[in-house]
Each structure stands twice: as C-alpha cells, then as structure tokens.
Amino acid sequence: MSDSAGDDGGDTRRVYDPDDDHAFPDEKLNEVLAFVDADEEIQTYLEAQNVNAVDRKRYNDHGAKHISIVRNRALCLYDLLKAGNVDFNGAREQGLAEEDEAVIIALAANLHDVGHVVHRDQHAYYSIPLAADILDRILPEFYDVADSVRMKGEVLHAILCHHTAEEPLTTEAGVIRVADALDMERGRSRIPYEQGGRGINTLSSQAISRVSLHEGETRPVMVEIAMTNAAGVYQVDNLLKAKLRGSGLEDDIRIVAVNTNENREQLVERIEL
Structure with a gap:
C-alpha cells in the first residue's frame, strides 16, 4: 500500500x-x-x-x-x-x-x-x-x-x-x-474549509494532527484524535462522531480527543466524544 x-x-x-x-x-x-x-x-x-x-x-x-x-x-x-x-x-x-x-x-x-x-x-x-x-x-x-x-x-x-x-x-x-x-488529519479534512478564511471550518480542519487506532480497555477500539487546538473538537464532532452514529458500531468504538498543544492556557486538554 x-x-x-x-x-x-x-x-x-x-x-x-x-x-x-x-x-x-x-x-x-x-x-x-x-x-x-x-x-x-x-x-x-x-x-x-x-x-x-x-x-x-x-x-x-x-x-x-x-x-x-x-x-x-x-x-x-x-x-x-x-x-x-x-x-x-x-x-x-x-x-x-x-x-x-x-x-x-x-x-x-x-x-x-x-x-x-x-x-x-x-x-x-x-x-x-x-x-x-x-x-x-x-x-x-x-x-x-x-x-x-x-x-x-x-x-x-x-x-x-x-x-x-x-x-x-x-x-x-x-x-x-x-x-x-x-481520514481527517490536517490538510485532509472531510469538511471543506474556506480558503484563506478564519472560520470554524478552517480552524478545525487544521487542528487535527493525528488519528490513531488502538485496542481499547472498555471497548474493542479506541480512536485517539491528537489536536493542536481545541477547535478540532468541531471537526471530530461534525465528522467522525456523525459517521459513527448509526453505523452499528457505536458500542464498540470509543473516541477520545487530546489537545497536544503545550500552551497550558488551553481550555480543553482531553475530551471524550
């Protein structure tokens, strides 16, 4: 591949x-x-x-x-x-x-x-x-x-x-x-963003740095989303969570978004969706 x-x-x-x-x-x-x-x-x-x-x-x-x-x-x-x-x-x-x-x-x-x-x-x-x-x-x-x-x-x-x-x-x-x-990492967002704009789509689409799949502890799969900005939550919520809903796999997949920005003033460090 x-x-x-x-x-x-x-x-x-x-x-x-x-x-x-x-x-x-x-x-x-x-x-x-x-x-x-x-x-x-x-x-x-x-x-x-x-x-x-x-x-x-x-x-x-x-x-x-x-x-x-x-x-x-x-x-x-x-x-x-x-x-x-x-x-x-x-x-x-x-x-x-x-x-x-x-x-x-x-x-x-x-x-x-x-x-x-x-x-x-x-x-x-x-x-x-x-x-x-x-x-x-x-x-x-x-x-x-x-x-x-x-x-x-x-x-x-x-x-x-x-x-x-x-x-x-x-x-x-x-x-x-x-x-x-x-497939939603930086530059590959499934939600289109405004070229040159500073709207929420633009910010969120650039905020996802990594998507990883792991064996979960309470569910078979954990999807971990690494974000550099809390705006990435919008991307995850409007894309991945939306597709997971109704997929039949809601009880088998856990989604966790982690803010990897070292700025301690960030309001969101880790959120489960």
Missing part, C-alpha cells in the same frame, strides 16, 4: 501489513489486494475521480491517497473489532465464509468513491453502477457465479452506506462508514 508505516510514524495499527498476524483469515484478502493494486482500470479511476472533487469543486483529495488511507484504516479497524469478538453479519448471512468479510471491506474501501468521476454531489449513488461493473470483472477471478453475486451485493451495500443518509445493515458496511471519516 502507498500509505506506508513510515508515513504514519511507525504506528502499525494504522497500516494493514499482509505479512502481519491478524485476528482473521487473510490469505484470500491478500490475493485480492494484489490483484486490485495491479489493475489498470481501478488505478485509473483513482486518478480520474479526483478531477471533479479537487480540480472542479475545490474540495479535498478523494483519489489514491484518500483510498489508501481509508482502506488501511478499514482493515485495521476490522482487525481490532475481530480481536474484540465483534460479530460480522454481512458475509455470514449470505452463506459466505469468514475470510470473505475482509474482502468485502477491502473492495468497498477501494471503490466507494468512484462515483466522483460523474459528480461530487450524490457521488455515493453514482458509485454503485460503476463499482458493479468493476466487480463483475474482478469477483469471478476468486468466486463462482453464486458467491460472486452475493459478494457483489455486500460490497455495493457497504459502498452505498458510507453515505450518512443510508443505514448500514451489516457490520462490514459500518466499518467502511467509520473508516471514511478517519
């Missing part, structure tokens, strides 16, 4: 490494990831989908870097949840194998934003037919006809439900929804 351990300061809980031991069967996932990363059509989509988002709408990156971050964090989040014995119902209710849970998550993470090639607005809905065509080509490489149909439905469901207007009906879809919001 392009989002390497070096990029993340050595925090291995933020980067999926195929060679590591995981709390889930990973052999099929690693085969699928290798196929996807070498696929010319998918890699071209990652470039093309950024044009409407960045060049035309002046929004933030929704291309290869965003996809790499979301996929990494989705798989790390999945690993922590599996280690915490959280039930995943998507693959199971379709009669698919446990190893297919991670494949659903990885494919949905890779394809959730392809609809940007049509338009930034309502992109989740445009992603469905485009991803469906891609999946029709990829899935037969790894599944028979019946399982390809079931996998396709689960991946598309997870893609659709990264949009907060739609209700995730599977744990796999909930992971994608939350992972999308975890």
Whole structure:
C-alpha cells in the first residue's frame, strides 16, 4: 500500500501489513489486494475521480491517497473489532465464509468513491453502477457465479452506506462508514474549509494532527484524535462522531480527543466524544 508505516510514524495499527498476524483469515484478502493494486482500470479511476472533487469543486483529495488511507484504516479497524469478538453479519448471512468479510471491506474501501468521476454531489449513488461493473470483472477471478453475486451485493451495500443518509445493515458496511471519516488529519479534512478564511471550518480542519487506532480497555477500539487546538473538537464532532452514529458500531468504538498543544492556557486538554 502507498500509505506506508513510515508515513504514519511507525504506528502499525494504522497500516494493514499482509505479512502481519491478524485476528482473521487473510490469505484470500491478500490475493485480492494484489490483484486490485495491479489493475489498470481501478488505478485509473483513482486518478480520474479526483478531477471533479479537487480540480472542479475545490474540495479535498478523494483519489489514491484518500483510498489508501481509508482502506488501511478499514482493515485495521476490522482487525481490532475481530480481536474484540465483534460479530460480522454481512458475509455470514449470505452463506459466505469468514475470510470473505475482509474482502468485502477491502473492495468497498477501494471503490466507494468512484462515483466522483460523474459528480461530487450524490457521488455515493453514482458509485454503485460503476463499482458493479468493476466487480463483475474482478469477483469471478476468486468466486463462482453464486458467491460472486452475493459478494457483489455486500460490497455495493457497504459502498452505498458510507453515505450518512443510508443505514448500514451489516457490520462490514459500518466499518467502511467509520473508516471514511478517519481520514481527517490536517490538510485532509472531510469538511471543506474556506480558503484563506478564519472560520470554524478552517480552524478545525487544521487542528487535527493525528488519528490513531488502538485496542481499547472498555471497548474493542479506541480512536485517539491528537489536536493542536481545541477547535478540532468541531471537526471530530461534525465528522467522525456523525459517521459513527448509526453505523452499528457505536458500542464498540470509543473516541477520545487530546489537545497536544503545550500552551497550558488551553481550555480543553482531553475530551471524550
């Protein structure tokens, strides 16, 4: 993956490494990831989908870097949840194998934003037919006809439900929804900010210095948000907390925001959301 351990300061809980031991069967996932990363059509989509988002709408990156971050964090989040014995119902209710849970998550993470090639607005809905065509080509490489149909439905469901207007009906879809919001560090805010302005969106989007995933003490996952300014609480509350709400993972993920600014006059040092 392009989002390497070096990029993340050595925090291995933020980067999926195929060679590591995981709390889930990973052999099929690693085969699928290798196929996807070498696929010319998918890699071209990652470039093309950024044009409407960045060049035309002046929004933030929704291309290869965003996809790499979301996929990494989705798989790390999945690993922590599996280690915490959280039930995943998507693959199971379709009669698919446990190893297919991670494949659903990885494919949905890779394809959730392809609809940007049509338009930034309502992109989740445009992603469905485009991803469906891609999946029709990829899935037969790894599944028979019946399982390809079931996998396709689960991946598309997870893609659709990264949009907060739609209700995730599977744990796999909930992971994608939350992972999308975890790409929120400085310069990568999911909430657009006014260029050159000093409004709350501008301040909050620049205040998030680091997002880390850890094994929790009271819940399977703790998400720790490092802020340099208390304004980052606005970003976390309006992005990550909003996506966590309704994801089905509210009881499994704890969010803690920490102010790392050494100025002791700061009013907020640590807050749980």
